Amino acid sequence: MNAFMEDLVLHEDPRSGNCFKIRLTAALLGIPLERRQYDIMKGETRTPEFLRDVNANGRIPVLQVGPRFLPESNAACWFLAEGSPLIPQDRFARADMLRWMFFEQYNHEPNVATLRFWLLFVGEANLSEFQKGQITAKRAGGEAALAVMDEHLTRSDWLVGDSVTLADIALYAYTHVCEAGGFRLRDYPAICGWLDRVAGLSGYVAMD
Numbered sequence: 482m483n484a485f486m487e488d489l490v491l492h493e494d495p496r497s498g499n500c501f502k503i504r505l506t507a508a509l510l511g512i513p514l515e516r517r518q519y520d521i522m523k524g525e526t527r528t529p530e531f532l533r534d535v536n537a538n539g540r541i542p543v544l545q546v547g548p549r550f551l552p553e554s555n556a557a558c559w560f561l562a563e564g565s566p567l568i569p570q571d572r573f574a575r576a577d578m579l580r581w582m583f584f585e586q587y588n589h590e591p592n593v594a595t596l597r598f599w600l601l602f603v604g605e606a607n608l609s610e611f612q613k614g615q616i617t618a619k620r621a622g623g624e625a626a627l628a629v630m631d632e633h634l635t636r637s638d639w640l641v642g643d644s645v646t647l648a649d650i651a652l653y654a655y656t657h658v659c660e661a662g663g664f665r666l667r668d669y670p671a672i673c674g675w676l677d678r679v680a681g682l683s684g685y686v687a688m689d
């Protein structure tokens with residue numbers, strides 16, 4: 482049992498950065514998580530049982546807290562980190578952290594993570610014509626998101642305040658593996674320094 486007094490189970494595919502965010506948050510906070518694995522390439526999150534019992538939206542990650550199920554990676558990170566130093570006490574800083582987490586879901590993940598998924602796991606030859614037609618726009622969107630982060634990180638070691646927060650964890654997850662989607666990390670020197678700082682945190686765990 483843990484400080485939550487309920488078993489915590491992460492329903493995940495270990496290749497997913499969204500799932501890794503939750504594992505990394507838990508590891509940095511020393512919270513034990515049981516892991517239940519699914520293969521999204523085999524549609525294991527689309528079965529009638531999964532849709533009924535785990536997430537009607539058909540996606541992982543889902544954090545199970547006792548009998549309750551919490552989809553959406555950033556919500557799960559928030560659940561684990563509430564009351565910890567990973568969420569700032571200052572009201573503006575807390576909202577600013579959420580700003581970066583919404584940015585991650587709207588500007589970063591749909592471009593950076595999707596290209597990694599398409600190129601590394603689906604394979605370019607297997608993409609639909611529609612997906613192939615989206616590659617250029619997704620690359621431009623991902624580069625724009627990385628440029629925003631890089632510019633910010635030239636002025637600050639962390640995305641919010643002067644220590645690591647959930648904003649860093651949320652954006653680290655797909656940024657550190659973005660080269661698999663064809664992005665070049667060497668174009669973003671401030672991001673490279675920040676990636677090293679995250680990887681050097683006490684309790685850090687690597688993606689499987």
Ligand SMILES: N[C@@H](CCC(=O)N[C@@H](CS)C(=O)NCC(=O)O)C(=O)O
Pocket residue numbers: 497498499500521524526527539540541542552553554555586
């Ligand atoms: N906004 C969601 C995105 C979840 C998501 O897209 N999950 C993907 C893997 S990273 C998935 O389950 N794909 C399988 C499918 O759609 O069938 C989050 O942050 O958790």
